[in-house]
Amino acid sequence: MTNDAEVSLLCPGHNCWRVEPCARFAMLVDAHAYFAALRQALARAEQTIFIVGWDIDSRMRLTPDAPDDGLPAELRDFLSALCERRRGLRVYVLSWDFAMVFAFEREFLPAARQHWQAHRRLSFCLDGNHPPGASHHQKIVVIDHCLAFVGGLDLTIRRWDTPEHRASDPRRVDPDGKPYAPFHDVQCMVDGDAARALGDLAAERWLRATGRHPRVPVMAGADPWPAEVSPDVIDVQVGISRTDPARDDLPAVTEIRKLHTDAIAAARDSLYLENQYFSSGLIADAFAARLREPDGPDIAFVSRRTESGWLEEASMGVLRARLCRTLAAADSHGRFQLYCPGVPGLGSACVNVHSKVMIVDDRLLMIGSANLSNRSFGLDTECNLAIASNGDARIAASIRAMRGRLLCEHLAVTHEVLGQAMAAHPRLNDAIRALHRPQGRTLEPFTPSVTEDVDAVLPDAMLLDPMEPIDTEQVVAEFIGHEAARTRPAAWRCWWRSCWYWPAWRLRGDIRRCANGPISGKCWR
Numbered sequence: 001m002t003n004d005a006e007v008s009l010l011c012p013g014h015n016c017w018r019v020e021p022c023a024r025f026a027m028l029v030d031a032h033a034y035f036a037a038l039r040q041a042l043a044r045a046e047q048t049i050f051i052v053g054w055d056i057d058s059r060m061r062l063t064p065d066a067p068d069d070g071l072p073a074e075l076r077d078f079l080s081a082l083c084e085r086r087r088g089l090r091v092y093v094l095s096w097d098f099a100m101v102f103a104f105e106r107e108f109l110p111a112a113r114q115h116w117q118a119h120r121r122l123s124f125c126l127d128g129n130h131p132p133g134a135s136h137h138q139k140i141v142v143i144d145h146c147l148a149f150v151g152g153l154d155l156t157i158r159r160w161d162t163p164e165h166r167a168s169d170p171r172r173v174d175p176d177g178k179p180y181a182p183f184h185d186v187q188c189m190v191d192g193d194a195a196r197a198l199g200d201l202a203a204e205r206w207l208r209a210t211g212r213h214p215r216v217p218v219m220a221g222a223d224p225w226p227a228e229v230s231p232d233v234i235d236v237q238v239g240i241s242r243t244d245p246a247r248d249d250l251p252a253v254t255e256i257r258k259l260h261t262d263a264i265a266a267a268r269d270s271l272y273l274e275n276q277y278f279s280s281g282l283i284a285d286a287f288a289a290r291l292r293e294p295d296g297p298d299i300a301f302v303s304r305r306t307e308s309g310w311l312e313e314a315s316m317g318v319l320r321a322r323l324c325r326t327l328a329a330a331d332s333h334g335r336f337q338l339y340c341p342g343v344p345g346l347g348s349a350c351v352n353v354h355s356k357v358m359i360v361d362d363r364l365l366m367i368g369s370a371n372l373s374n375r376s377f378g379l380d381t382e383c384n385l386a387i388a389s390n391g392d393a394r395i396a397a398s399i400r401a402m403r404g405r406l407l408c409e410h411l412a413v414t415h416e417v418l419g420q421a422m423a424a425h426p427r428l429n430d431a432i433r434a435l436h437r438p439q440g441r442t443l444e445p446f447t448p449s450v451t452e453d454v455d456a457v458l459p460d461a462m463l464l465d466p467m468e469p470i471d472t473e474q475v476v477a478e479f480i481g482h483e484a485a486r487t488r489p490a491a492w493r494c495w496w497r498s499c500w501y502w503p504a505w506r507l508r509g510d511i512r513r514c515a516n517g518p519i520s521g522k523c524w525r
Contacts, residue, residue, distance in 0.1 A: 007390070008388055008390050009259075009262060009263055009266055009360070009363065009364050009386075009390075010237070010239035010386060010388050011262075014255070014258055014262075015239075015241060015255050015256075015259035015262050016239035016240055016241040016255050016259060016386070017197075017201075017240045017241060017242050017253075018239075019237050019238065019239045019240075020192070020193040020194040020197045020237070020240065021192055021193050021194065021235070021238070022192040022194040022195065022236060022237075022238050023191055023231075023234060023235060024189075024191050024192075024225060024231035024233075024234055025188065025189070025231055025232060025234070025236050025238065025387060026190075026229050026230070026231045026232050027186065027187075027188050027365075027402050027405070028149075028151070028186070028187045028229070029163060029186055029405060029406065029409060030161055030163050030165075030183075030184060030186075031153055031159045031160045031161055031183065031185060032161060032162045032163070033163075033229075034149065034151070034153055034185075034187040035153075035160060036062070036063060036226075036228070037149075037189065037226045037228070037229050038062060038141060038149060038155075039062040039063060039067070039069070039078075040227075040228065041143055041147055041149075041225065041226050042078070042079070042082060042141075042143060042224075043069060043071065043082065044143070044223075045086070045144055045224060046086060046088065046089065046144055046221040046222060047088060047089065047090070047144045047145075047215070047217040047221060048089070048090050048091075048142075048145065048199075048214070048215055048217055049079070049090075049091045049092065049141070049142070049144075050092050050094070050140070050142040050199060050203065050206070050214070051094065051140075051155060052094045052136075052138050052139070052140040052141075052202050052205055053094070053095050053136075053138070053139050053140075053154040053155055053156070054095075054137045054139065054154050055095065055096065055154045055156040056075075056093055056154060056155050056156060057075070057155070057157050058074065058075055058077075058115055058116055059074055059075070059076075059157060059175045060074070060155055060157050060159070061073045061074060061075070061160070062075065062078070062155075064160055064171035064172075065171070075155055076115065076116055076118055076122075079093070079118075079122055080118040080119040080122055083122050084119065089121060090121050090123070090214070091119075091122045091123065092123050092125075092202075092206050093116065093123065093124045093125070094125050094127050094136075094202070094209055095125075095126055095127065095136075096126070096127060096128075096136040096137070097126035097127055097136075123214075125206070125209050127205065127208075127209035128209075129208050129209050130245065130380075131245050131246070131247065131379070131469035132469050133379065133466065133469055134245050134379045134380055134381075135375075135379075135380045135381075136205075136380070137369050137370075137376065137380040137381055137382050138205075138369050138381050138383040139151060139152060139153055139154050139187075139369045139383075140198060140201070140202055140383055141155075142199040142202050143224045144217050144220065144221055144224060145195060145199035145200075145216065146191060146192070146195050146196065146217075146223070147190075147223075147224045147225055148189070148190055148191075148194065148198040148199065149187050149188070150190075150198065150368055150369070150383055150384070151185065151186055151188055151355075151356070151367050151368060151369065152186060152187065152276075152355050152356045152367075152368070153185045153186075157174045158174050158183065160183070161184065163409045165182035165183075165184060165341065165343050166182070166343070166345075167182070167343055167344065167345030167346045167347075167349075168345065169182075181346075181349050181350065181352050182343060182346070182351040183351070183352045183354060184274075184341065184351050184352065184353050184354060184355055185355045186274065186355040186356070186357050186367055186406075187367070188367045188385055189225075189229065190238055190385065191223075191225055194238040194240070194385075197240055198240065198383075199217075200216075201383065205381075232398050232401065233387065233395055233398035233399075236387050236395055237387065238386070238387055239385065239386040239387070239388070240383070240384075240385060241256045241259050241366075241368070241384045241385075242255050242256065242381070242382060242383055243255070243256045243370060243376060243377060243378065243380060243381060243382035245378060245379050245468075245469065246469075252378065254377065254378060256368070256370045256376065256377060256382055256384050257377035257378065259366065259384070259386065260283060260286070260358065260366075260377075261282065261283075263358065263364050263366070264283070264286040264287065264290060264360075265289075265290075266360065266363070266364075267290065267296075267297040268297060268361050268363075269297050269298070269361050269426075269428070270297050270298045270300065270359075270360075270361060270427075270428040271298070271299045271300070271359070272300050272357075272358070272359040272406070272407075272428065273299070273300070273301045273302065273357065273358050273359075274301075274302045274303070274353060274356070274357040275301070275303055275355070275356055275357070275372045276303065276304065276353060276354050276355070276356070277303075277316050277320070277371040277373045278301065278319075278323060278338075278372045278373075279319035279320060279372070279373045279374065279464070279465045280323075280372050280373055280374055280376075280377060280465075281323065281374075282374075282377065283372050284323040284326055284327060287299055287327055287330075287336065288326065288330035288331075291327065291330045291331045291332075291333065291335055291336055292330050292332070294333070296335060297361075298337075298428040298429045298430075299335060299336045299337070299429075300339065300428050300429055300432060301336070301338050301339065302339045302340070302353060302406075302410065302443065303320075303338060303339070303340060303353050304340055304350050304351065304352055304353040305444075305446055306350055315464045315465075316373070316464070316465065317448065317450070318450045319465055320448050321448040321449055321450040322450065324447060324448055328447070337429050337432075338445065338446055338447065338448070339410075339443040339444060339445055339446070340353070340443070341353065341410050341441075341442075341443060341444075342440075342441065342444040344439070344441065355367075356368050356370055356371060356372075356384070359399060359402070359403045362389060362399045362403075363388060363389050363390075363396065363399070364386060364387070364388045364389070364399070365386065365387050365399045365402055365403075366384050366385070366386040367384065367385055367386075368382065368383055368384025368385060369383055369384065370382040370383075370384050373465050374466060375466065375467070377467055378466075378467035378468055379466055379467055379468060379469065387399070401415075404418055404419075407432070407443075410442070410443050411432070411435045411436075411441070411442055411443055412437075412440060412441035412442070413435055417435070418431075421434050433445075
């Protein structure tokens with residue numbers, strides 16, 4: 001039998017882009033931890049800051065309270081003040097040139113462009129350099145090419161929350177003072193060569209989007225690592241995996257997809273996952289293959305109970321219910337369980353689980369931006385980081401401890417109590433069940449369902465959750481029929497090209513509207 005030390009789950013050129021060393025790796029759970037660490041690190045930037053996101057809002061605050069560092073609270077003003085304070089600092093902010101359907105939730109596009117131009121060394125760009133129907137979904141911040149953050153959190157509104165996820169927290173409000181539901185997410189922080197590689201990735205994205213080469217630090221300055229954050233593991237190799245759709249001049253990059261399937265196939269005892277979505281048939285097939293094995297691993301999957309809005313529930317929710325039905329048929333040993341975080345006092349609301357985490361035994365930890373959806377495996381740009389123990393007991397213990405932190409948060413137990421439960425119940429789902437508390441903070445098992453009539457009328461995942469660029473003619477024919485497509489072809493093509501992002505349909509009922517009124521033959525872009 002091959003020794004763990006001889007086999008790595010990270011293979012450059014196959015399931016990751018590069019494997020680079022870092023001296024410190026930290027997992028930051030929830031935006032309270034991430035935003036605080038980020039603000040401290042940004043304040044120490046000397047040469048460059050790259051911010052790459054799916055949504056970046058100039059109004060967001062990295063701390064809900066008044067800052068105590070003498071710098072402005074709102075993101076744009078904070079970054080502008082940093083440029084004013086450090087004469088050599090350049091800041092590059094690159095946000096997805098979002099589909100018009102999101103305009104009701106974000107800063108309005110023309111105003112956003114002008115609003116960001118607060119300092120000549122603060123550069124803002126909307127990146128629309130992607131195939132039709134795709135989005136830029138990476139969430140990356142790199143400081144001086146020597147410290148980087150990657151995960152599920154964008155620098156935008158309605159993200160901040162604490163690990164307690166209280167049903168009511170007066171600090172959890174948007175810029176208009178409106179409260180929002182508890183929000184759970186995970187980011188990670190790396191330094192060293194891993195951070196420099198992520199800086200190269202961000203700089204390349206900027207070049208692609210703007211045609212201009214950004215400034216790149218040639219030598220390291222002062223260490224921006226925030227003193228308040230202790231690393232979870234030191235001296236570790238970090239795998240950087242990407243999704244990038246095919247372009248005219250570049251082939252598709254599917255490293256994240258391959259790392260997921262490789263890791264699932266390699267699991268021995270347990271797979272622990274947190275993810276916003278579960279709509280990928282590829283992942284469901286990989287799960288089902290392991291569930292059919294007599295000695296396969298437990299699969300514990302933490303997600304949100306309901307999708308955000310009726311239309312998303314009737315799309316991504318339906319896909320999840322279909323996949324869970326398939327897994328139930330394959331799970332003769334009872335080893336798959338879907339959970340949602342239970343918080344007293346939430347009523348019909350739920351914790352918005354937005355994290356994208358996978359932990360395989362004590363051998364692999366992956367954190368990033370990729371959902372378990374077809375889009376994230378082929379159509380959108382994504383970035384995930386992973387560490388593998390490769391037989392190193394020190395790194396294996398760190399991976400176990402990071403999984404323990406997540407479980408302790410959701411189950412509201414101490415590490416000692418969790419350790420006792422894991423010792424008494426070697427299988428992961430048995431341990432979680434033993435710690436379940438019906439009346440308190442806990443992980444609630446649930447099984448999503450879909451009615452037969454809804455299931456029958458919804459199309460398959462190829463249209464609801466595409467993995468490849470969208471064929472607008474096919475979509476129009478599927479949804480409105482060939483006869484209707486002939487009557488208003490220009491309007492529908494415009495809408496699909498400029499507004500497609502299925503999960504976003506939850507935002508408004510009037511999704512067929514463009515910036516200047518009802519949609520017409522003139523594409524908004």
